[in-house]
Amino acid sequence: MGTPANIIVGSHVWVEDPTLAWIDGEVLSIKNNEVHVQTSNGKKVTTDRSKVFPKDMEAPPGGVDDMTRLSYLHEPGVLQNLATRYELNEIYTYTGSILIAVNPFQRLPHLYDTHMMEQYKGADFGELSPHVFAIADVAYREMINEGKNNSILVSGESGAGKTETTKMLMRYLAHLGGRSGVEGRTVEQQVLESNPVLEAFGNAKTVRNNNSSRFGKFVEIQFDKTGRISGAAIRTYLLERSRVCQINTPERNYHCFYFLCAAPHEDTQRYKLADARSFHYLNQSSCIEVEGINDAEEYLATRRAMDIVGINEEEQEAIFRVVAAVLHIGNINFAKGKEVDSSVIQDDNSRFHLNTASELLECDCNNLEKALITREIVTPEEIITRTLDPESALASRDALAKTIYSRLFDWIVEKINVSIGQDPNSKQLIGVLDIYGFESFKINSFEQLCINYTNEKLQQHFNQHVFKMEQEEYTREEINWSYIEFVDNQDVLDLIEKKGGLIALLDEACMFPRSTHETFAQKLYTTFKNNKRFVKPKLSRTDFTVVHYAGDVTYQADHFLDKNKDYVVAEHQDLLNASSCPFVASLFPTLPEESSKSSKFSSIGSRFKLQLQSLMETLSSTEPHYIRCVKPNNLLKPAIFENTNVIQQLRCGGVLEAIRISCAGYPTRKTFYEFVNRFGVLGPELLEGSNDDKIACQKILEKMKLENYQIGKTKVFLRAGQMADLDARRAEVLGKAARIIQRLMRTYIARKQFVLVRRSTTHLQSFVRGTLVRNLYECMRREAAAVKIQKNVRRHKARESYLLLQAATVTLQTGLRAMSARKEFRFRKETKAAVHIQARWRCHRDYSHYKNMQRAVLTYQCAWRQRLARRELRNLKMAARETGALKEAKDKLEKRVEELTWRLGLEKRLRTDLEEAKAQEIAKLQETLHDLQLQVEEAKTMATKEREAARKAIEEAPPVIKETPVLVEDTEKVNSLTAEVDQLKV
Numbered sequence: 001m002g003t004p005a006n007i008i009v010g011s012h013v014w015v016e017d018p019t020l021a022w023i024d025g026e027v028l029s030i031k032n033n034e035v036h037v038q039t040s041n042g043k044k045v046t047t048d049r050s051k052v053f054p055k056d057m058e059a060p061p062g063g064v065d066d067m068t069r070l071s072y073l074h075e076p077g078v079l080q081n082l083a084t085r086y087e088l089n090e091i092y093t094y095t096g097s098i099l100i101a102v103n104p105f106q107r108l109p110h111l112y113d114t115h116m117m118e119q120y121k122g123a124d125f126g127e128l129s130p131h132v133f134a135i136a137d138v139a140y141r142e143m144i145n146e147g148k149n150n151s152i153l154v155s156g157e158s159g160a161g162k163t164e165t166t167k168m169l170m171r172y173l174a175h176l177g178g179r180s181g182v183e184g185r186t187v188e189q190q191v192l193e194s195n196p197v198l199e200a201f202g203n204a205k206t207v208r209n210n211n212s213s214r215f216g217k218f219v220e221i222q223f224d225k226t227g228r229i230s231g232a233a234i235r236t237y238l239l240e241r242s243r244v245c246q247i248n249t250p251e252r253n254y255h256c257f258y259f260l261c262a263a264p265h266e267d268t269q270r271y272k273l274a275d276a277r278s279f280h281y282l283n284q285s286s287c288i289e290v291e292g293i294n295d296a297e298e299y300l301a302t303r304r305a306m307d308i309v310g311i312n313e314e315e316q317e318a319i320f321r322v323v324a325a326v327l328h329i330g331n332i333n334f335a336k337g338k339e340v341d342s343s344v345i346q347d348d349n350s351r352f353h354l355n356t357a358s359e360l361l362e363c364d365c366n367n368l369e370k371a372l373i374t375r376e377i378v379t380p381e382e383i384i385t386r387t388l389d390p391e392s393a394l395a396s397r398d399a400l401a402k403t404i405y406s407r408l409f410d411w412i413v414e415k416i417n418v419s420i421g422q423d424p425n426s427k428q429l430i431g432v433l434d435i436y437g438f439e440s441f442k443i444n445s446f447e448q449l450c451i452n453y454t455n456e457k458l459q460q461h462f463n464q465h466v467f468k469m470e471q472e473e474y475t476r477e478e479i480n481w482s483y484i485e486f487v488d489n490q491d492v493l494d495l496i497e498k499k500g501g502l503i504a505l506l507d508e509a510c511m512f513p514r515s516t517h518e519t520f521a522q523k524l525y526t527t528f529k530n531n532k533r534f535v536k537p538k539l540s541r542t543d544f545t546v547v548h549y550a551g552d553v554t555y556q557a558d559h560f561l562d563k564n565k566d567y568v569v570a571e572h573q574d575l576l577n578a579s580s581c582p583f584v585a586s587l588f589p590t591l592p593e594e595s596s597k598s599s600k601f602s603s604i605g606s607r608f609k610l611q612l613q614s615l616m617e618t619l620s621s622t623e624p625h626y627i628r629c630v631k632p633n634n635l636l637k638p639a640i641f642e643n644t645n646v647i648q649q650l651r652c653g654g655v656l657e658a659i660r661i662s663c664a665g666y667p668t669r670k671t672f673y674e675f676v677n678r679f680g681v682l683g684p685e686l687l688e689g690s691n692d693d694k695i696a697c698q699k700i701l702e703k704m705k706l707e708n709y710q711i712g713k714t715k716v717f718l719r720a721g722q723m724a725d726l727d728a729r730r731a732e733v734l735g736k737a738a739r740i741i742q743r744l745m746r747t748y749i750a751r752k753q754f755v756l757v758r759r760s761t762t763h764l765q766s767f768v769r770g771t772l773v774r775n776l777y778e779c780m781r782r783e784a785a786a787v788k789i790q791k792n793v794r795r796h797k798a799r800e801s802y803l804l805l806q807a808a809t810v811t812l813q814t815g816l817r818a819m820s821a822r823k824e825f826r827f828r829k830e831t832k833a834a835v836h837i838q839a840r841w842r843c844h845r846d847y848s849h850y851k852n853m854q855r856a857v858l859t860y861q862c863a864w865r866q867r868l869a870r871r872e873l874r875n876l877k878m879a880a881r882e883t884g885a886l887k888e889a890k891d892k893l894e895k896r897v898e899e900l901t902w903r904l905g906l907e908k909r910l911r912t913d914l915e916e917a918k919a920q921e922i923a924k925l926q927e928t929l930h931d932l933q934l935q936v937e938e939a940k941t942m943a944t945k946e947r948e949a950a951r952k953a954i955e956e957a958p959p960v961i962k963e964t965p966v967l968v969e970d971t972e973k974v975n976s977l978t979a980e981v982d983q984l985k986v
């Protein structure tokens with residue numbers, strides 16, 4: 001990969017790191033071949049120039065979709081790109097047309113929903129982000145448009161995500177080729193639902209993966225002319241049979257055993273099953289339950305999936321009976337028999353399981369027992385029955401269990417194939433291969449050899465394809481490519497599969513009764529002594545190492561012979577063939593005489609070789625697409641980069657080889673535009689006057705005096721290291737330009753600073769001067785103010801003393817004037833008082849004299865007037881007494897008149913009618929009365945007048961009252977009137 005390039009001091013590079021695999025840093029110095037690097041974690045590292053790789057400082061921060069677009073195609077660059085993308089949950093990356101899928105170990109539903117499928121449908125490859133749908137879409141389009149069969153090869157180590165990726169591929173293909181809106185058992189649904197069934201019987205929890213597929217799988221999906229799925233076929237490879245009988249903590253046996261033990265009660269009762277821990281085949285490992293797998297639910301789900309793929313109720317029943325029988329067989333134990341090298345059923349418990357197993361398999365219990373503890377040896381003369389010691393009986397038991405289980409698995413696969421059905425008219429198919437990746441453990445056995453053999457085969461196919469693709473790109477771009485080579489692994493394949501190769505020798509050893517693994521190993525050592533790909537480890541008698549393309553693997557030959565033997569023990573075959581259960585009997589059909597003989601010589605190795613050849617033939621007739629699944633060692637995301645194992649996985653998946661092939665040719669390809677964009681700075685004058693990028697590229701490359709590059713139709717193709725070379729020159733030009741820019745910038749900055757300082761100084765000076773002058777002015781102003789204040793204070797004081805003096809003088813003057821005035825005033829006041837007193841005294845004296853005189857006169861007048869008045873009073877008193885009696889009589893008369901008047905009226909009314917005759921008299925009387933009344937009135941008026949006159953007279957009259965004759969006359973009249981009234985009354 002990437003040749004160490006033009007590294008100079010200051011270059012950014014990658015160097016190896018014991019913990020992080022690779023770390024970036026900057027070159028501090030270079031001495032001969034030693035490079036001193038300051039790493040980004042603060043360390044200083046000295047390393048060989050050949051171990052230093054340039055770092056692309058212009059790589060996009062989110063990484064690139066396609067690793068062939070990396071400017072530097074080398075290990076650290078590849079890892080960095082994957083790690084950067086993985087951080088952003090971009091788990092898919094292309095390397096050319098190969099898709100690398102890094103296991104996210106978390107559900108990313110948004111990546112696989114229907115919306116996503118719709119987006120990828122018909123989209124150009126590379127237009128959208130890398131995705132498994134894009135690969136499936138390309139395969140589907142190629143199939144439809146070009147009528148070619150396509151295949152998608154998914155590989156990777158256990159737990160890398162192959163099965164998940166395959167499921168997604170199938171889902172997408174079912175989406176493209178499915179019938180929309182059709183419910184029920186459609187072909188595509190059966191294809192999809194075959195997964196859970198196969199997983200139940202072929203998957204198990206392992207150290208690496210909780211749902212590890214213990215078989216390889218090639219699913220052929222057939223399409224009709226319209227592109228609809230019309231049939232499918234599933235081919236499986238190499239089911240891990242040993243797992244049925246032997247497991248270790250923390251692994252589990254196949255899922256179906258645990259599902260069945262957790263089944264509803266009536267089912268477990270029917271199969272006489274108890275807790276999974278009570279079965280030897282399951283309790284060898286302490287792991288019974290797996291996080292994330294609900295065995296009881298999975299049992300029901302498996303049954304549902306079986307319904308969909310067309311395994312009917314009866315067949316399901318039979319399948320689970322056989323599964324239960326395998327568990328019961330595993331619990332049959334043996335004790336030593338009475339005879340030498342013989343065995344018997346150990347105890348009642350074992351016998352119970354023996355009986356149950358025979359019941360479930362519907363075969364004869366005694367025959368089952370016999371088949372387990374004896375062997376028949378057929379000689380030309382006779383048939384000899386040999387007993388087996390307990391150890392061999394156990395091996396026999398396990399062999400029976402493994403055979404039954406593997407036949408059951410094959411039956412299920414076959415049944416699914418029959419049920420889904422093949423389309424005989426289909427001309428187009430897409431095959432999806434989900435097969436185990438390269439394996440290299442501490443102990444590698446026959447299974448690993450088969451797996452690695454498969455991977456060698458696929459690698460060869462892959463190399464040829466990638467090589468072809470590479471050449472195709474060169475042809476497309478019309479460039480010369482004659483010198484590109486790639487490493488071929490044909491020699492390893494020859495070692496394994498050729499006539500006289502490993503598999504052939506193993507078969508030979510199996511057929512030879514006295515062979516042991518040691519004789520087999522010895523045979524290998526001598527046969528492949530000079531083979532470059534075969535190594536005999538020192539101090540080992542049975543191990544051998546094969547130099548695979550992905551690395552050396554040392555195999556332990558110990559169980560190779562056993563594991564390679566494929567034939568079923570005749571006793572087992574006969575026993576189960578005779579089963580009264582048609583299902584069990586069909587698992588072990590009677591073999592024709594010929595094949596039963598030849599079956600003695602068939603081996604798993606050679607059968608697998610044939611299967612593989614057929615698979616390779618199928619693949620060769622298809623257009624392949626590759627998906628490489630990668631498993632980050634640690635679940636923590638950054639660990640992907642700390643993990644050298646990732647590189648190993650990429651190497652095993654052929655990704656590094658693909659990159660190497662690319663490097664061997666023209667690893668760096670840049671479109672003309674990209675190239676000019678990046679390297680235009682190397683000759684800016686060359687870009688002037690022309691818009692043609694291709695010519696510009698050519699001119700730049702010529703100017704740089706590079707050799708062996710190629711100019712294609714749309715891209716520039718550079719040899720390894722040339723990109724770094726150009727980058728270094730670009731860095732130089734950019735460096736120079738940077739220095740000029742720096743110089744100009746510094747000048748500009750310095751000048752700007754100077755101008756700034758000068759202006760600042762002027763500003764400062766003017767400010768200081770201003771401040772000084774302002775201070776001086778302030779002093780002067782203060783002095784003037786002080787003088788003014790002094791003047792005013794003095795004036796104020798002088799005025800104050802003057803005013804004081806003036807006030808004192810005025811006060812004094814006022815006092816003196818007041819004193820003389822008061823003296824004058826007192827004198828006048830005394831004089832005035834003396835006059836006043838004199839006047840008063842004289843007045844008093846004269847008034848007293850006058851008063852005395854006045855009093856004496858009055859006393860004389862009073863005495864006289866008293867005498868006269870007394871005389872008058874006496875007269876008046878007498879007159880008053882007479883007037884009172886008259887008045888009283890008059891009042892009585894008035895009352896009487898009123899009464900009479902009233903009675904008269906009354907009499908008048910009463911007697912009007914009766915006394916008509918007397919009317920005239922009455923009228924006369926009335927007239928008289930009237931006259932009388934007039935007279936009374938007159939009398940009254942007169943009385944009033946007289947009273948008035950009397951009052952006036954009393955008032956006017958002198959005190960002596962005179963008796964008047966008027967009163968006597970009145971009294972007489974009253975008396976006469978009274979007499980008249982009395983008369984009238986009568």
Ligand SMILES: Nc1ncnc2c1ncn2[C@@H]1O[C@H](COP(=O)(O)OP(=O)(O)OP(=O)(O)O)[C@@H](O)[C@H]1O
Pocket residue numbers: 103104105106107108156157158159160161162163164165208209210211212213214436437629
């Ligand atoms: N694309 C994915 N999205 C989410 N999880 C995934 C994805 N791929 C793999 N996983 C997780 O990784 C686990 C292992 O994946 P898977 O079973 O596909 O590996 P495998 O390569 O088929 O292993 P084995 O060879 O042992 O069968 C899955 O159970 C799942 O949890």
